[in-house]
Amino acid sequence: MHVIDIDGRGAVEGLKGIRVLDFTWAGAGPLAMALIRMMGAEVVKVESATRPDMARAMARLYGWSTENSLDRSPSFNDLGAEKLSVTLDLRQPKAREIAQRLAARADVICDNMRPGKMETLGLGYEQVSKVNPRVVCCSISATGRLDPGNDLDIPGYAPVFWAEGGGGSVTGWPEGGPSYLRSPVDLNAGTMACVGILAALHARLTTGRGAFIDCSAIETVVAAVGDELMAASLGLPAGGVRGNERLPYAPNDAFPCKGKDQWVAISIHDNTQWRSMCEVLGATELAADMALLSREGRWKRRNELYAPIAALTATWDALTLEEALQARGVPAAQSKSLRTLFGDEALNARGFWKLLKHPLMEDQKVGALAWNLMPPMPEPDRGGALLGEHNAQVLEEWLGIGHAEFEQLKAQNLFV
Amino acid sequence: MNVAASPAAPAATLGTAPTPVAALPMAGTTILELGASTAGQFAGRLLASLGARVIKIEPLGGEPERRGPDMVRDCNGRQRSLAFEYLNAGKQSIAIDLDDGFLAEFILKFSAPDAVILSSPKYAPRVPAAFEGVLAKVGPYGEAHNHGDPPTTPLTRYQAGGDGSLIPPGPEPTLRPTFPGTLVGDCFAGAGAAVSILGTLYMKKTDARLKSEPQPAIDFSQQAHLLMIQKLFLGRVWGEKMELTRANNRYAFGGAVKCKDGFVSMLVLEEHQWKGLCTAMGRKEWLTDPRFATGTTRWENQAVIQAGLEAWCGTRSVADVLAATRALSVPIGHIATLPEVLQKEYLRERGYLQEAESDLGRIVTMGLPFGRDPMWQGAHAVLAPGAGEHTAAILRGLARSDADIELLERLGVVQCM
Numbered sequence: 135m136h137v138i139d140i141d142g143r144g145a146v147e148g149l150k151g152i153r154v155l156d157f158t159w160a161g162a163g164p165l166a167m168a169l170i171r172m173m174g175a176e177v178v179k180v181e182s183a184t185r186p187d188m189a190r191a192m193a194r195l196y197g198w199s200t201e202n203s204l205d206r207s208p209s210f211n212d213l214g215a216e217k218l219s220v221t222l223d224l225r226q227p228k229a230r231e232i233a234q235r236l237a238a239r240a241d242v243i244c245d246n247m248r249p250g251k252m253e254t255l256g257l258g259y260e261q262v263s264k265v266n267p268r269v270v271c272c273s274i275s276a277t278g279r280l281d282p283g284n285d286l287d288i289p290g291y292a293p294v295f296w297a298e299g300g301g302g303s304v305t306g307w308p309e310g311g312p313s314y315l316r317s318p319v320d321l322n323a324g325t326m327a328c329v330g331i332l333a334a335l336h337a338r339l340t341t342g343r344g345a346f347i348d349c350s351a352i353e354t355v356v357a358a359v360g361d362e363l364m365a366a367s368l369g370l371p372a373g374g375v376r377g378n379e380r381l382p383y384a385p386n387d388a389f390p391c392k393g394k395d396q397w398v399a400i401s402i403h404d405n406t407q408w409r410s411m412c413e414v415l416g417a418t419e420l421a422a423d424m425a426l427l428s429r430e431g432r433w434k435r436r437n438e439l440y441a442p443i444a445a446l447t448a449t450w451d452a453l454t455l456e457e458a459l460q461a462r463g464v465p466a467a468q469s470k471s472l473r474t475l476f477g478d479e480a481l482n483a484r485g486f487w488k489l490l491k492h493p494l495m496e497d498q499k500v501g502a503l504a505w506n507l508m509p510p511m512p513e514p515d516r517g518g519a520l521l522g523e524h525n526a527q528v529l530e531e532w533l534g535i536g537h538a539e540f541e542q543l544k545a546q547n548l549f550v
Numbered sequence: 551m552n553v554a555a556s557p558a559a560p561a562a563t564l565g566t567a568p569t570p571v572a573a574l575p576m577a578g579t580t581i582l583e584l585g586a587s588t589a590g591q592f593a594g595r596l597l598a599s600l601g602a603r604v605i606k607i608e609p610l611g612g613e614p615e616r617r618g619p620d621m622v623r624d625c626n627g628r629q630r631s632l633a634f635e636y637l638n639a640g641k642q643s644i645a646i647d648l649d650d651g652f653l654a655e656f657i658l659k660f661s662a663p664d665a666v667i668l669s670s671p672k673y674a675p676r677v678p679a680a681f682e683g684v685l686a687k688v689g690p691y692g693e694a695h696n697h698g699d700p701p702t703t704p705l706t707r708y709q710a711g712g713d714g715s716l717i718p719p720g721p722e723p724t725l726r727p728t729f730p731g732t733l734v735g736d737c738f739a740g741a742g743a744a745v746s747i748l749g750t751l752y753m754k755k756t757d758a759r760l761k762s763e764p765q766p767a768i769d770f771s772q773q774a775h776l777l778m779i780q781k782l783f784l785g786r787v788w789g790e791k792m793e794l795t796r797a798n799n800r801y802a803f804g805g806a807v808k809c810k811d812g813f814v815s816m817l818v819l820e821e822h823q824w825k826g827l828c829t830a831m832g833r834k835e836w837l838t839d840p841r842f843a844t845g846t847t848r849w850e851n852q853a854v855i856q857a858g859l860e861a862w863c864g865t866r867s868v869a870d871v872l873a874a875t876r877a878l879s880v881p882i883g884h885i886a887t888l889p890e891v892l893q894k895e896y897l898r899e900r901g902y903l904q905e906a907e908s909d910l911g912r913i914v915t916m917g918l919p920f921g922r923d924p925m926w927q928g929a930h931a932v933l934a935p936g937a938g939e940h941t942a943a944i945l946r947g948l949a950r951s952d953a954d955i956e957l958l959e960r961l962g963v964v965q966c967m
Binding site: 146147151165169189195200284286303309313316325326328330339360361363366383386401463467468472483505509 | 575619620635694715717734744750758762766769776779795806817819820885887910914
């Protein structure tokens with residue numbers, strides 16, 4: 135990570151000095167820790183060859199390929215960028231003791247294990263805060279902690295959170311049934327967890343005390359459909375699988391463009407936008423239809439509008455059409471694929487993409503923070519750590535364990 | 551008087567009093583919202599829930615989003631936008647002629663190192679340079695866009711961020727791209743914007759360079775954030791030089807599966823989960839079948855597994871499927887309709903969902919998803935303030951006399967509700 139001094143007044147070092155112990159391993163937690171790291175904190179991942187960050191083994195777990203190396207995952211290289219890696223076999227008491235000593239020196243501890251797991255390792259908030267009252271602990275799970283005696287246990291990933299929180303029932307086409315989102319669900323939970331961590335750190339500046347963030351991934355989904363849930367609670371029709379149909383826009387849909395699976399989304403609200411769209415597309419018949427010069431007229435005929443508009447958009451390049459419509463004040467966006475976005479003009483202009491180095495893989499383009507700060511934040515330049523790459527470094531810097539003692543511990547097979 | 555809209559009006563609680571604002575983590579911080587985007591408004595809602603004082607500076611007559619769908623009539627006969635009510639609950643409102651010099655004067659009254667202007671690229675130029683606080687500009691594309699600040703909608707904002715091209719997933723992309731619930735993408739981005747503000751506020755108190763910077767400026771891009779939350783798969787797209795589409799952005803098997811009385815959703819990744827699923831389905835022979843020995847071979851033979859899964863679920867109720875699989879640690883969920891979400895006891899048990907009386911009737915409110923530490927248990931905000939509801943009170947707090955306020959109102963500079 136390198137800092138940038140733009141005007142000779144010193145560089146922003148962000149969260150430098152904040153030490154984070156990261157037991158997260160699946161999606162949400164690693165993203166929360168990536169955000170904290172990108173803001174400058176030191177993040178030490180605690181993992182092992184038998185329980186690595188899931189992103190290290192993603193290709194094999196999802197069945198994309200037979201790649202078995204835990205050090206050659208592009209997903210981990212991105213999510214794990216600039217984090218340090220310590221391998222501890224937490225099944226062994228001595229390794230747990232080391233983890234607890236590290237925890238005693240941490241400002242932030244984060245996990246996304248099922249509720250209770252950290253406590254069995256002696257790493258729960260109540261345990262750690264006895265020796266480290268300033269610690270901020272964040273635990274991300276499907277439901278969060280429930281009442282004692284409530285034995286509901288929902289193990290889960292994104293499709294579970296999305297389903298239980300109501301997201302599935304408001305996404306998809308009627309003919310296709312409810313649909314799921316993948317990465318955004320997990321990583322939104324991580325973003326929300328980061329909100330809690332930063333708020334707790336902020337409060338600590340005043341109180342001197344830490345806090346526990348018991349983040350429910352399902353609740354983070356509920357928050358994203360809150361307006362529709364409010365409507366449902368009032369007994370109003372709400373939600374439902376309804377494709378792109380949304381009041382007050384008509385048309386409001388994805389229209390085909392030239393090429394395979396190329397689309398542009400267009401939303402029309404008022405007559406000015408409608409006329410402009412018709413002019414850009416050369417839709418003379420639609421423009422001449424006086425009944426369509428009202429919101430009500432377009433809404434009532436929204437379904438029959440799709441085909442004639444689609445016939446015209448199909449002759450356009452999607453990006454060219456997006457630009458032509460936006461230039462006329464019409465809400466429009468190419469339905470951009472992830473690969474297309476690596477070359478997106480707006481993202482490149484703001485310096486969003488960074489090139490990371492990795493010892494075993496080619497240079498990789500990854501997204502930085504979604505926000506630019508002026509004066510600028512430090513920028514990442516190093517990819518994800520090799521498994522256990524920083525065992526000796528972290529034990530020395532955090533615990534003062536020297537070379538000889540480290541070798542003794544290593545001989546006990548604690549670092550695997 | 552719209553009692554329900556007051557930030558002080560608490561929702562029904564769990565039997566314990568809500569934590570006083572002064573004990574919430576962002577107490578003492580003031581956020582001025584000026585022309586904030588939808589994502590910015592959700593960020594403001596989160597910050598208000600954390601104890602910040604969030605003041606919406608609205609144009610006379612209120613923000614146009616107050617007339618956005620879906621509109622509901624309250625007990626006073628007033629039409630209210632549910633989206634606006636949700637996004638702006640817990641805030642205060644002052645209505646000002648945004649073209650009058652009084653706006654700059656008002657903003658400067660709140661100038662302080664830990665104050666924030668939450669705005670959009672379009673409105674940010676109205677913020678005086680002398681304002682000493684954080685300027686957060688939250689926009690669909692951030693500042694660097696070739697068409698400046700183009701008009702957008704929930705659909706176009708979502709499609710611009712990449713995920714729209716991936717839903718709905720299916721073996722053949724016969725269905726065109728769509729987007730999730732209306733505000734989902736904006737709420738995702740709003741959480742990211744809240745991170746940017748909280749991070750900058752913290753650093754402004756601890757980082758030597760930022761301490762001396764009078765007006766640090768955040769340029770937040772919703773499009774960039776929607777990509778940020780694709781990090782699970784962006785690496786694969788880059789590393790394998792492949793394209794992710796609706797055809798291949800799906801689970802090998804599982805996803806949404808139909809039962810007799812609804813749908814379940816599942817993802818099986820780890821071996822013990824696969825074992826649990828096979829056991830629950832009574833297909834133990836699959837555990838030794840070489841076609842399903844690894845994640846890779848299961849991907850190759852996904853059609854067989856999916857067909858078996860659909861046949862098994864299709865003859866059972868959601869409850870039976872959940873009971874059989876969860877007992878064996880299979881990650882599975884019920885695709886709940888919104889009325890079903892409202893009935894989930896575990897969401898109420900933690901205090902996340904609460905009920906309150908409001909001008910719209912008895913309504914469910916949402917808190918913070920962070921559990922029961924009192925730090926996260928402030929009073930649930932119920933509805934948004936009326937436009938200018940707090941104009942007089944805020945101005946009195948700035949030592950303006952009632953005569954001053956009356957004159958400003960007669961001059962058309964401010965509006966009181």
